Amino acid sequence: MIHLRLCFIGFGHAGQALARLLLNQKESLARRHRCRFSVTAVATRSRGGLVDADGIDLERVLENIRSRNRFSTQDNSLSSLTPTEMIRTVPADVVVEMTPLNISTGEPALTHIQTALSAGRHVITLNKGPIARAYRKLRDLAESSGKRLLFEGTVMDGFPVFNLVRETLPGCRILGFRGVLNSTTNFILCEMEQGKSFSEALAEARRMGIAEADPDQDLDGWDAAAKTAALINVLMDSSTTPEKVDREGIRRLDTEDLEKAGREGKTVKLVCEARRTDDGIQARVAPVPLVLSDPLARTEGASSTLTLFTDLMGPVTLTEENPGISQTAYAVLSDLLTLVRHIY
Ligand SMILES: NC(=O)c1ccc[n+]([C@@H]2O[C@H](COP(=O)([O-])OP(=O)(O)OC[C@H]3O[C@@H](n4cnc5c(N)ncnc54)[C@H](OP(=O)(O)O)[C@@H]3O)[C@@H](O)[C@H]2O)c1
Structure with missing residues (x-):
């Protein structure tokens, strides 16, 4: 069984939808793909952060986040690390970047992705800013770090645009x-x-x-x-x-x-x-x-x-056809399964 530890940077609409999808698909992923995922860190801008090297209880976090705007002690694993500190220090195989888009700078996602690749993490991002502004630089950094940078959700959500060209054409x-x-x-x-x-x-x-x-x-x-x-x-x-x-x-x-x-x-x-x-x-x-x-x-x-x-x-x-947030979350899952198939 392959086990990948994930660090979520951003836990808004897309991050929460991804957490729900991973919970819903847990058994099927284990049975059909022989893999499991645990989330060891979650960073946000204003809600606080969570770290648990043994895996955060996502069900509990999703339940709590409905009633409050900030993470709390009820979530068990509160952390005061900044996002870049989390990326560098928390045990994780993959950083999943889900912060808001800034078209003119690509930040903060650009810094998060560079930090993650330099720290030896694979990166999956939903944020098109860095791909639209600095793809070549990031691709070269990923290659020199021996890690993968995947970004299927940046154009047409979970619809396989980049995978289509890479895998089937x-x-x-x-x-x-x-x-x-x-x-x-x-x-x-x-x-x-x-x-x-x-x-x-x-x-x-x-x-x-x-x-x-x-x-x-x-x-x-x-x-x-x-x-x-x-x-x-x-x-x-x-x-x-x-x-x-x-x-x-x-x-x-x-x-x-x-x-x-x-x-x-x-x-x-x-x-x-x-x-x-x-x-x-x-x-x-x-x-x-x-x-x-x-x-x-x-x-x-x-x-x-x-x-x-x-x-x-x-x-x-x-x-x-009329995608929703579930298709966005699926984009990340499809990238995770690409990692499982090609790397592990
Ligand atoms: N929603 C979609 O349908 C969709 C579809 C395709 C792609 N995307 C892309 O996916 C990304 C996320 O979208 P979303 O809808 O989930 O956005 P969102 O609901 O606004 O959530 C963004 C998350 O990022 C956190 N954040 C903001 N600045 C941060 C920083 N400097 N460090 C760490 N965390 C930070 C926010 O913290 P707080 O919780 O404290 O505000 C929030 O948790 C965007 O790049 C978007 O373009 C979204």
């Missing part, structure tokens, strides 16, 4: 891609097509928990640009940043623009695209009117679609 070169990858803007555009104004559609996205309290990064195309940069860095072996992606968000669109597109038999989507040219990789994020037969045009609500253009397989299109 061997020998294919990615020539470019087109995708609808930001759920908030797609949901808003779909609502506006039904006649809602921009502000009504945004209010509905907030009510449904799809839009963040501060949705600027989505509306101005920054989140889409970060995903575009991450895909370019990893799948096209390049080195770019979100700022280098030509970017236009959806704020200038009104219902009239969408009605006009509808009269022409088109639908407007915020499209992320990149392609190899003689002058290097060209990348942009912009609202584009698409004919209805375009595979991206059928992306409804909070769903995502990505077409990869390959040299040997032609276009390959993937669609993820």
Whole structure:
């Protein structure tokens, strides 16, 4: 039986969903994959931290966290270590980085990942900031440390984008891609097509928990640009940043623009695209009117679609239907099982 000890950095929506998934899947993981996972450390920004080298009682922590905002003595394993101290000193095989996204710096995740790899831990991250800003540097650090850096959940949640190319399209070169990858803007555009104004559609996205309290990064195309940069860095072996992606968000669109597109038999989507040219990789994020037969045009609500253009397989299109937080947690589980399969 393989036993991996995990250090969680961040215990918000995604961290708690992952804890629930690991508890729910415990028996199946042992039976089908001959592995088990224990969590030896949990770091947060304001709730405090937990450390227990024998494994934190996640059931109890999840139960307690429902009624309080901070960890307490009832959780048994309170710790005053900072996240970087935990990463360096707590016995753990894998650091799971789940702190909030900062597109302009990649921090604090970037520092957490560098610290973890340098300390000889494998890293799994849900945070696209470091992959969009510093992938090559992190990949090289992982290689020189003999550790793995996995990040399936950074684009399209648990849907296997990076795994697809790495595991199932061997020998294919990615020539470019087109995708609808930001759920908030797609949901808003779909609502506006039904006649809602921009502000009504945004209010509905907030009510449904799809839009963040501060949705600027989505509306101005920054989140889409970060995903575009991450895909370019990893799948096209390049080195770019979100700022280098030509970017236009959806704020200038009104219902009239969408009605006009509808009269022409088109639908407007915020499209992320990149392609190899003689002058290097060209990348942009912009609202584009698409004919209805375009595979991206059928992306409804909070769903995502990505077409990869390959040299040997032609276009390959993937669609993820209305993902939730369970799919995000699954992304981490799939990376954990990748580690189990390939390393241990
Ligand atoms: N939610 C999704 O559907 C989804 C999908 C794909 C990817 N992701 C990515 O997953 C990551 C986590 O998302 P989330 O929804 O779980 O966010 P969240 O609910 O805001 O949780 C973030 C967690 O990180 C902790 N944190 C913040 N700054 C920290 C620091 N400097 N050191 C240690 N911990 C820190 C927070 O502490 P407190 O608890 O004290 O606030 C919280 O526990 C983000 O990068 C996000 O982009 C999320």
